[in-house]
Amino acid sequence: MKKEIGIAIFCGVLFGLVVAAIMISRIRTMENRRGLPGEAQISPTVKNLNSQLQTLEISEPSDLAMVSQKSIKIRGKTVKDSLIVIQSPIKDILLNNKNETFSADVPLALGENVIVVASHPKGSSQSSQEKTIKVYYLDEN
Amino acid sequence: MKRTITSALILLFAFVVTTSAQVKTSTPSSSQNKDAEILKDKLESKVAELQKKEQKAVAGRVSDNKNKKIALTSDNGTLFEIRVDDVVTKLYDIAGGEKDEIKLDAIKKGDYVIASGPTSDRVVTANNVYRDEQFLVGSGNITEVNQAEGYLKVLTAEKENLILDIGITTKRFLADVKDLSEDVVALAKVKEGDTAHFVVKKTGKEREKNRYAATKILIIPQEYFHK
Numbered sequence: 001m002k003k004e005i006g007i008a009i010f011c012g013v014l015f016g017l018v019v020a021a022i023m024i025s026r027i028r029t030m031e032n033r034r035g036l037p038g039e040a041q042i043s044p045t046v047k048n049l050n051s052q053l054q055t056l057e058i059s060e061p062s063d064l065a066m067v068s069q070k071s072i073k074i075r076g077k078t079v080k081d082s083l084i085v086i087q088s089p090i091k092d093i094l095l096n097n098k099n100e101t102f103s104a105d106v107p108l109a110l111g112e113n114v115i116v117v118a119s120h121p122k123g124s125s126q127s128s129q130e131k132t133i134k135v136y137y138l139d140e141n
Numbered sequence: 142m143k144r145t146i147t148s149a150l151i152l153l154f155a156f157v158v159t160t161s162a163q164v165k166t167s168t169p170s171s172s173q174n175k176d177a178e179i180l181k182d183k184l185e186s187k188v189a190e191l192q193k194k195e196q197k198a199v200a201g202r203v204s205d206n207k208n209k210k211i212a213l214t215s216d217n218g219t220l221f222e223i224r225v226d227d228v229v230t231k232l233y234d235i236a237g238g239e240k241d242e243i244k245l246d247a248i249k250k251g252d253y254v255i256a257s258g259p260t261s262d263r264v265v266t267a268n269n270v271y272r273d274e275q276f277l278v279g280s281g282n283i284t285e286v287n288q289a290e291g292y293l294k295v296l297t298a299e300k301e302n303l304i305l306d307i308g309i310t311t312k313r314f315l316a317d318v319k320d321l322s323e324d325v326v327a328l329a330k331v332k333e334g335d336t337a338h339f340v341v342k343k344t345g346k347e348r349e350k351n352r353y354a355a356t357k358i359l360i361i362p363q364e365y366f367h368k
Contacts, residue, residue, distance in 0.1 A: 066198045066257065083318055083365065087338050089276040092314070092359050094321040111235045111273040112200050112255055118280050118338065120361060128336070130280060130298055136198040138257055139240065140269055 054079045054100055056119045056129035063133045067108070072135060075103040078119040079126060085118045108137040197260040199223075200273075202345055203252045209245065211270070213254060222264045223256040230258075232270045248272060251345050275343040277353065279303075283335045283360075288328050293358070295337050304352040305339055312357040318365045326360060336361040 058076040061067070074086060077100045084102055086093040090109050095102055106115060118130040201215035211223040225232075225245055232248070234241045248254060253275040258268040281303065285294035293305045307313065307328055315326035331337075337360055341353035 064198065066196065083316075083321075083361070085280070085316070085338050085359065085361070087278055087280075087340065087359065089278065089340050089356065092323065092338070092357070094316055094318075094323070096321060110238065110240060111271055112275070114276050114278045116278045116280065116338070120336070120365065123366065128280075128298075132278065134200075136200075136255060136257070138198060138255070138269065138271065140257065 056117065056131050058117055058131050058133060061133065061135055064136070065133075066136045066138060068138065068140065069108075070137065071105050071107045073103055074106055074115070074117065075101070076117060076131075077101050078129065079121045081122055083120040083122070085120070086115065087118070088113055088115045108135060110137055110139060112136055195259040195261070196257060196268075197265070198255055198257040199260065199265055200253065200255040200275075202275075203248055203250050203254055205250065206245070206248050211248060211254065211256070213256065220263065221256070223254070223270065224264065224266050225270065226266070230267045230270060232272075234272045236272060236274045243272065253343075253345070275345070276356070277341045277343045278339070280336060280338040283331065283333055283337050286328065286331050286333060291328065293328075293331065293337060293355075295339065302351060303339075304349070305337070305341065305355040305358065306352065307355055307358065311355045313360075314358070315360045315362065318361070323359065331360055332363065334363040336363070336366075 054077060056076065056078045058074065060075040061072050065072075078084065078097065080097055080100045082097055084093075084095040084097060086095070086104055086106060088106055088108075090113075091107055093104050093106065095104060106113075113135045114132065115135060116130060116132050118128060120128045199213065199215060199221050201213040201219075201221060203211055204214050204220075205212035209225045209227075211225065213221040213223055215221065232243050232245060234243045234247070248270070252272050255271040255273055256265045256267045256269070257271075258266050260266075279297055281295035281297035281301075283293055284296050284302070287293070291307050293307060295303045295305060297303060313326050313328070314323040315330065316323055337358050339355050339359075340357040341355050343353065347353060
């Protein structure tokens with residue numbers, strides 16, 4: 001009698017395992033057919049926004065630079081197609097950059113030259129940026 | 142005769158030995174001199190290069206001028222000591238655009254001064270000291286246009302409220318963003334919401350905090366930002 005009960009339990013467990021294995025394999029095949037839910041959400045038209053997040057950078061000249069010539073070249077990078085205003089006590093320069101980079105020759109006054117470079121991207125989607133540098137034109141010859 | 146020949150030979154030997162010794166000692170001394178000169182030149186150029194690297198310009202308001210030392214406070218509050226030497230240091234006034242030599246006692250408390258020279262640990266051994274004018278350059282959003290009193294209130298990106306007095310001498314321009322030109326503009330044409338780029342002269346004796354007489358303003362119309 002005990003032997004028969006043991007065989008019945010064994011058969012029951014075995015049947016349960018077989019059913020569970022079949023169900024798991026079916027679920028996996030269904031998931032594979034559908035694809036992963038995470039993958040399904042990825043849009044094929046994702047844009048790289050890094051180019052739009054270009055911050056205003058001035059690569060040349062360095063802040064507090066001491067120079068002995070009457071003008072300097074300002075080079076930098078900002079969001080393309082921006083209105084760039086380069087302002088110093090003696091001259092204002094307006095530029096429009098087709099690329100991210102820009103450059104302009106700025107005349108200097110003898111002594112301290114506070115130069116502000118402001119970048120105004122077109123429209124209201126992005127905010128304006130501003131950088132200030134000081135250049136000392138000291139005629140020490 | 143034999144003695145004469147012997148003494149002559151001894152003399153000749155002595156002459157040859159001393160001459161050869163002289164040749165031997167003179168040749169390396171001249172090359173050593175050359176090497177020493179090259180080394181000296183190299184050292185001099187290196188020292189000049191290092192001195193040039195250490196040359197800096199600092200600027201600020203004079204807080205004291207005595208005992209050939211000028212105390213200078215920069216815009217960010219850093220205190221510099223400017224050491225003036227009677228022989229080496231040259232002092233100029235460049236405020237009007239011209240460079241005129243001045244005496245040390247002409248530099249008074251409150252003057253805006255630029256000093257250049259070797260700098261070490263906030264001490265400048267000045268080669269040149271220049272008395273200059275200080276300008277403040279910036280931009281901000283116009284929050285108020287007061288035509289009656291002739292001023293603009295501007296809010297800068299640093300959330301600072303400035304009052305810019307617009308006088309007869311103020312150069313006023315409106316930017317034409319299409320052809321990037323500038324047209325002269327009357328205060329009546331300036332609107333709240335426009336962006337003002339400004340240059341003001343900072344005297345340190347302003348009657349009101351954050352209120353300056355504008356030297357120049359350039360207006361970017363707000364329409365540019367709403368396209």
